Amino acid sequence: MTILGDLDALSFVPWIRRHAAKLGLSQAISHTSSQRIELEVAGPVDLIDMMELGCSLGPFDVWVETIHRTPVDGGGDQVRDRPS
């Protein structure tokens, strides 16, 4: 999952970890910057959908422009792009 926007990574990264934990998803964040965060998320597709939806709103001091999703090995066959 690649999250693009005006991202205050300091607040957003812990928020992402908390949100994934609430949904029971495992996650590994591989890149963070003020414009882009990349992470791998593993779990049921419906819950990953919920993760994406939650991240599209995010904490108040963050603006998520777009989220790109790409399946990895064993991660299903769907690719979803959410325009702003």
Added chain:
Amino acid sequence: MTHDAMIDEWYPVGLFSQLDTNARKTALMGRPIEVAVEAEGHARVTSGDGRSLPVCVRYGHVWSSLGKPQKDLFAIPEADQPGRTLVDVGVIRVRCSPLRAVENFLDIAHFPFVHTDILGAEPHTEVQDYKVEVRQDADEVWATQVKFYQPQAAKSASGGITTEYMYRVPAPTCCVLYKTCPPRPGEWDVITLFVQPLAEDLCDVWPWMALFDDATPMTDLIHFQQTIFLQDRSILENQIPRLLPLDPGMEIPTRADLTSVAYRRWLKRHNYTYGAQLVAQ
């Protein structure tokens, strides 16, 4: 808390047909205001400190603003379409955030559980995929291709039908619903929710409709819509937190909530935060 972009928006403050020269005392975003229709027929809105506020009359209601609206009130072209019955439903006071009232109106998934055997019924509880977008030209949130089975979609419906909906949010506390019109295929019934923010956690809701229905008595049309909204009120007044969270940390949205998420993103983008909770608690 009124120093956000919402102060420059238009809000409904009364039904034009029910006003006269005796001022109606009400409130807008925590400030007292008075609404009256002068002898020559012009609506007048005055703030508590005697200041004349912007005013317009449209869709059966008087609209005003504490600030300086940058654009005209949004258009509803169907309001001027010949053959429609225009219904002033009246007012319902709800102890909830004005944004919560709009968000509830956008939510389809609650129909079978709150409006049982009218707008929904078990086992028809699934919300099929639909489209949500922010239309950049008009700067409005739209949800389209929303389909849902309804036992009695409208007063004029004689049995269960799959109803198609479009939702439109043209202003932070207003929502326009376009809905399959049982007696007039190809046209949409228009049902609106105009919300007057009295305070961050208190609002007057003014539903208004433009329908193709010349068979149902006006009192029955009003009663039908009031029945629906009174069912919503008991839910709205018990939601926690009372303000609408813009951080989804507490209320985790699902795919059925796409419209709600688009609405919250749009509020956040515009700094429309009167009645919103900014940080998850």
